[in-house]
Each structure stands twice: as C-alpha cells, then as structure tokens.
Amino acid sequence: MSDVGGVDMDVWVVDRVHNGVAVLVEDESEIVVEVAAQLLGELAVEGALLRVPLGDLGEPVWSQATRQSEAEDDRRVAGQATLDELKKRDPGGDIVL
Numbered sequence: 001m002s003d004v005g006g007v008d009m010d011v012w013v014v015d016r017v018h019n020g021v022a023v024l025v026e027d028e029s030e031i032v033v034e035v036a037a038q039l040l041g042e043l044a045v046e047g048a049l050l051r052v053p054l055g056d057l058g059e060p061v062w063s064q065a066t067r068q069s070e071a072e073d074d075r076r077v078a079g080q081a082t083l084d085e086l087k088k089r090d091p092g093g094d095i096v097l
Contacts, residue, residue, distance in 0.1 A: 008054040011068070017044050024050070035062055043067050049075065 011027035022037045022044045037044040039062040049072045050065040 008058070010052050010054060010060060012050045012052055012060070012065075014040070014044060014046055014048040014050065016046050033060075039063060040065060047072065047076075 012024040013027060015023045015025050015032070017023070017037050020037050022035050022040055023032060024035060025032050027049075040050075043050055043065055049068045051068055052060045052062060052065040055061050
C-alpha cells in the first residue's frame with residue numbers, strides 16, 4: 001500500500017480477463033481477486049498495472065483505478081532481462097535423470 005496525495009493506494013496487476021471477469025493480483029501481498037471486467041472498463045487488459053485508491057473501509061475503489069503504463073514497461077524490460085540471463089545458463093538438450 002502506498003500513500004499518494006493523502007489517499008491510500010494499492011497496486012494491482014490484471015492477470016487475465018475471461019468471460020467478463022478480470023482476475024487481479026495485489027502487488028505486495030499477492031492476494032488474488034475476481035472483479036467484473038466492466039468495473040474496470042478499458043483498464044481490464046491482461047498485464048495492466050493499476051494504482052487503485054482505497055475506500056473508507058480499506059476496500060479497493062475499482063472505478064477510480066488508473067493505469068501505470070510506464071511502470072508496466074519497466075517491469076516488462078526487467079522481466080525480459082531476467083529471461084535472457086536464464087537462457088544464457090540453459091545448456092539446452094534433454095535432461096538426464
């Protein structure tokens with residue numbers, strides 16, 4: 001959870017969208033929730049990183065979520081770098097047990 005302009009916020013990632021349901025994963029605790037995709041509107045895109053304000057009871061206010069495209073790009077680059085590094089260590093071929 002972070003505090004932006006005096007408002008508590010959580011960061012969520014849209015894991016997938018299927019049959020009108022968006023599955024989101026909370027960034028810090030990895031809590032998984034299902035939300036009607038229509039609540040997110042155009043933000044219901046697989047891989048979208050969302051900053052979501054919290055209501056009075058600490059609940060996410062999905063209708064006020066904002067997409068963090070720059071942070072998505074940063075994570076994508078970091079993930080690709082990790083994959084590239086792991087590929088360098090892979091000897092290839094079949095594993096002999």
